[in-house]
Amino acid sequence: MTELPVLPRLLVDDVVAAALKEDLGRAGDITSDATIPAEARASGTIAARTPGVIAGVPLAAATFRAVDPAVRFVVECGDGAAVGAGDGIARIDGPARTILAAERVALNFLGHLSGIATATRDLVERVAHTGARICDTRKTTPGLRALEKYAVRCGGGANHRFGLDDAVLIKDNHIAVAGGVAAAIEAARAFAGHLVKVEVEVDTLEQLHAAMAAEPDAVLLDNMTPDTLRAAVAIIDGRAIAEASGNVTRETVAAIAETGVDRISSGWITHSAPSLDVGLDVAAG
Incomplete structure (x- = not known):
């Protein structure tokens, strides 16, 4: 697998802070505060319950760290690794209240991003x-695009534009207003700098x-049959x-790839x- 990009600390911390604010609200974890002594400690293991590919370990670690730096988070299985049911991902120990307060947010990040990977x-x-x-697309969860695209990389995929x-991607609505495919590409070339790639979407051979x-630098062949893709x-x-x-889909992707295309983009x-x-x-304990 190719080396994964580094998730910027600022991006991770901002997303984690927003998620914890949403979950802890105005009063914090009142269940743990009410039932667990302040001095109690706990330890545990985050594990996969079904087979898959891991992504989001840095988010999980940052979640516990944000609630209490005293929590020890030891990674057993890093991002991009394949796991089986029961395999450990990380070991945790520290103040019990902290671990339980951070648990759901950490698991939400880890489960969601690992599902994408x-x-x-x-x-x-x-x-x-x-x-x-x-490749992925821009069909992402608002506010989580960079993380979801990172998860695609963890799964061995490539990123489309962020x-x-x-990048310029001329789609059917642009073409309709611009006055045609060629006119839209020429206008984009005149507008964009020399480092900006221009891609155009087409749905017919004409x-x-x-x-x-x-x-154009790239052509997006939209909703074409395998035979039409080969001709394209x-x-x-x-x-x-x-x-x-x-x-x-899982069922169609191999046939699409066998037509000779360079990239296959999936919003799913x-x-x-x-x-x-x-x-x-x-x-x-």
């Missing part, structure tokens, strides 16, 4: 016999011919990155991947 790895493995790479400001005449790849002929999108891996079942069992 697991879904991504599944698609990556299904296309491993081809040259295609699995926002509207880092549109693709018009797009290629304007020399032949038309592109290596002159631009060929990206397939639409109707990407971030917006609909089920969370990985992870849990924390603690004991006093």
Whole structure:
């Protein structure tokens, strides 16, 4: 697996702080405060309850650290690693109240991001016999995009653009207003700097011919059948990155990859991947 990007500490701390504020509210964990003595200590293990790929360990660690730096968090299985049911992810010990107050937020991050990594790895493995790479989209949870795209990387996928400001992607509505595929590409070229990539979405071979005449850097082939995708790849002929999108599922992804496309983008891996079942069992002492 390629080396994972580093999650910026500032980004992690800001997201964790917002999540803890949401959960602890105005009075903190009143259940733990009412039932557990302040001096009580606890230890436990965060473990996977189903097989998957781990992502979000830095978020879990930061959650406990934010509530109380006295909590000791020892990583047993880092981001990007495959785990089986029952495998330990991290060991924790420290003040019991702190551990229980931070537990749900830490597990929410870990389960959600690991679910994305697991879904991504599944698609990556299904296309491993081809040259295609699995990519994400901007269909992400508001406020969590950078983390979800990080989880895609943990699963072996690649990142598409992070926002509207880092690449040009001309879609059908842009084309409708701009007056056609070629006109939209030419306008984007005139507007964007030389370092900004220009990609255009097409859904017919006729549109693709018009797009290629304007020399885009990449073409998004939207909702095309495998036969049409093969024809599109032949038309592109290596002159631009060929990206397939639409109707990407576990069942269809291999056939899509076998058409010769360079990239396959999936919104499902971030917006609909089920969370990985992870849990924390603690004991006093």
